[in-house]
Amino acid sequence: MSIKIERKPLSGVRVVDFSMHMAGPFCTRALADLGADVIKVEPPAGDNMRNMPPMRAGTSSYFGQVNVGKRSVVLDLKESADREAAKRLVQTADVVIENGRPGSMAALGLGFVDLYLHNSRLIYCSISGYGQEGPGAQRPAYAMTIHAESGMDLANMSYQDKQDRPSNVGIFTADYLAGVYSLSAILAALYDREKTGVGQLLDVALMDCVLNMLIYEVQDAQFPSGKRRNVYKPLRTRDGYIMLPLVTQKNFMALFEAIGRADMKTDPRYSTPDARAISWNEIFDILDSLTATKSTDELLALLTAAGVPVARYRSVGETLNDPQLDARGTLSIAFDRAGQFKVVNQPFTMSNASTAANLRAPALGEHNAEIFEKIGHKGRSSIVT
Numbered sequence: 468m469s470i471k472i473e474r475k476p477l478s479g480v481r482v483v484d485f486s487m488h489m490a491g492p493f494c495t496r497a498l499a500d501l502g503a504d505v506i507k508v509e510p511p512a513g514d515n516m517r518n519m520p521p522m523r524a525g526t527s528s529y530f531g532q533v534n535v536g537k538r539s540v541v542l543d544l545k546e547s548a549d550r551e552a553a554k555r556l557v558q559t560a561d562v563v564i565e566n567g568r569p570g571s572m573a574a575l576g577l578g579f580v581d582l583y584l585h586n587s588r589l590i591y592c593s594i595s596g597y598g599q600e601g602p603g604a605q606r607p608a609y610a611m612t613i614h615a616e617s618g619m620d621l622a623n624m625s626y627q628d629k630q631d632r633p634s635n636v637g638i639f640t641a642d643y644l645a646g647v648y649s650l651s652a653i654l655a656a657l658y659d660r661e662k663t664g665v666g667q668l669l670d671v672a673l674m675d676c677v678l679n680m681l682i683y684e685v686q687d688a689q690f691p692s693g694k695r696r697n698v699y700k701p702l703r704t705r706d707g708y709i710m711l712p713l714v715t716q717k718n719f720m721a722l723f724e725a726i727g728r729a730d731m732k733t734d735p736r737y738s739t740p741d742a743r744a745i746s747w748n749e750i751f752d753i754l755d756s757l758t759a760t761k762s763t764d765e766l767l768a769l770l771t772a773a774g775v776p777v778a779r780y781r782s783v784g785e786t787l788n789d790p791q792l793d794a795r796g797t798l799s800i801a802f803d804r805a806g807q808f809k810v811v812n813q814p815f816t817m818s819n820a821s822t823a824a825n826l827r828a829p830a831l832g833e834h835n836a837e838i839f840e841k842i843g844h845k846g847r848s849s850i851v852t
Contacts, residue, residue: 475502476820480657482506482562483553484537485577487514489610489639490594490673491566492533493646498562498653499536500813500824506560506838507537508553510544513831526805535801535810536825540839541832544575552844557582557589559842561666562653566594569604579668589666590656592649598672608673610639617641617677622684626698644676697747701780703759708780709766711754716740718775725773726757796823803828 480503484495492507492514499505507514516530540556542549554577557563563582565572572578572593579591593599596608614620619640620633627634652669660666678685683696701708713719716739723731731737731753736746743750758766763779770777787809792798801810801824813822839845 472817472819472821474820476817476822478502480504480562481560482564483508483557483560485553485563485565485567485572486594487566488516489533489642490645490649491564492516493643494592494594494649494653495537495564496533496535496824497646497650497813500822502821503562505537506556506834507534507539507829508542508544508556509539509831511541513541517831523808524805526803528803528805528808531801531803531808531828532810535828537829538834538838539829539832540835544577548844550575550577552839552842553577554582554585555842555844556838558586560586560589561657562590562592564592564594564649564653568607569593569595569599583666583668587665588660590653590660590669591666592653592669592671594645594649594671594673596673598675599670610641610673611636613641613673613677617674617681618684618688619677619681622681625695640680641673641677644680645671645673648676648679697744700751700755702751702755704761704763704766705759707763709758709763710778710780711770712776712778714776719743721773722754722770722775725769725775726754728753728757799824799826801826801828804830 477498480498482495482498482503482505484491484505484507486492486495487509495503495505495507514530514534516533517527519527519529521528542553544550544553557577565577570578573581579589579593582591583589595604596613597603597606614636615633620636624630624633649669649671652671656667656669687696699710699712702711711722713722719737720732723729723737731750736742737750761769767777767779786792787798796816797812797814798809799812800807802808810824812824816822
């Protein structure tokens with residue numbers, strides 16, 4: 468029987484979050500889940516994500532997914548009084564995070580050097596497309612820009628059959644990676660501060676994050692193999708598709724036995740890793756012709772019983788109903804002004820602390836009164852709608 472643990476590992480840590488859109492908020496959502504007091508500083512119009520679908524009763528659950536557990540205040544950083552309020556707020560903080568154009572926060576007097584002078588324990592994380600310095604630092608960038616320029620999109624295209632242009636982009640991988648690496652950097656800096664007593668500047672670039680993911684591609688660019696890397700292809704079934712991630716010798720031998728092709732176990736074209744690397748496409752053509760005669764459920768039962776890794780292709784909606792997610796506690800029910808919605812918890816658990824999501828997404832400026840009173844700022848006191 469599991470015991471519910473309420474203690475949060477980052478309880479007592481305060482984060483002032485100037486970031487918008489995805490990369491920064493993705494990171495600070497994790498910090499909030501881990502117990503940090505995250506104060507989201509928004510302009511009067513709010514984070515643009517507040518207006519992005521899916522919308523319910525004028526409220527975005529897309530915004531909610533990455534902002535539950537935070538407190539929201541409204542400050543117009545173009546106004547001197549609000550900039551001064553931001554500085555006083557940062558004096559109470561352990562961490563600041565921002566993802567504006569390099570130099571934009573310094574131009575407002577809110578850069579690392581400006582704020583560190585008044586808070587030497589401050590950890591200041593800047594997220595940008597290309598980094599804070601260098602000939603490309605000032606170029607505007609979004610995840611899609613980085614996907615194209617890093618080589619990721621063309622690499623993915625090279626793994627497709629008969630595709631004459633890069634794929635459309637709907638999943639912003641660079642943003643999520645930058646959020647995760649920023650979280651790692653902040654946690655490391657918090658630990659380092661325990662030893663040194665001082666904070667530091669963290670510089671996270673989306674380009675670096677994506678390149679760090681392209682492990683094979685970075686090496687192949689330096690030492691070309693001269694041929695396309697073997698890829699894992701969807702295999703047809705009577706009613707859908709399956710994926711067979713066949714990696715080890717044991718995987719292949721078990722598969723050949725299970726599908727009634729024990730002869731392939733000893734066939735010199737298929738029996739060893741080197742031989743299979745040469746005959747890879749031929750093997751998958753054979754498999755495709757065999758799996759197409761059976762239903763997805765039949766294949767899942769047959770191959771799972773044989774110890775062969777296999778998965779059906781399914782929609783996100785189908786996955787959300789997987790009983791394994793309930794057993795693991797992957798999802799939480801969160802709330803905003805429009806009602807409830809499901810959010811994904813952090814993809815790790817801790818045996819002696821809670822990492823589950825805090826369950827409310829803030830309305831714009833919802834916490835103005837309570838936070839401004841503590842820093843002596845006579846700003847907007849009511850919720851901005």
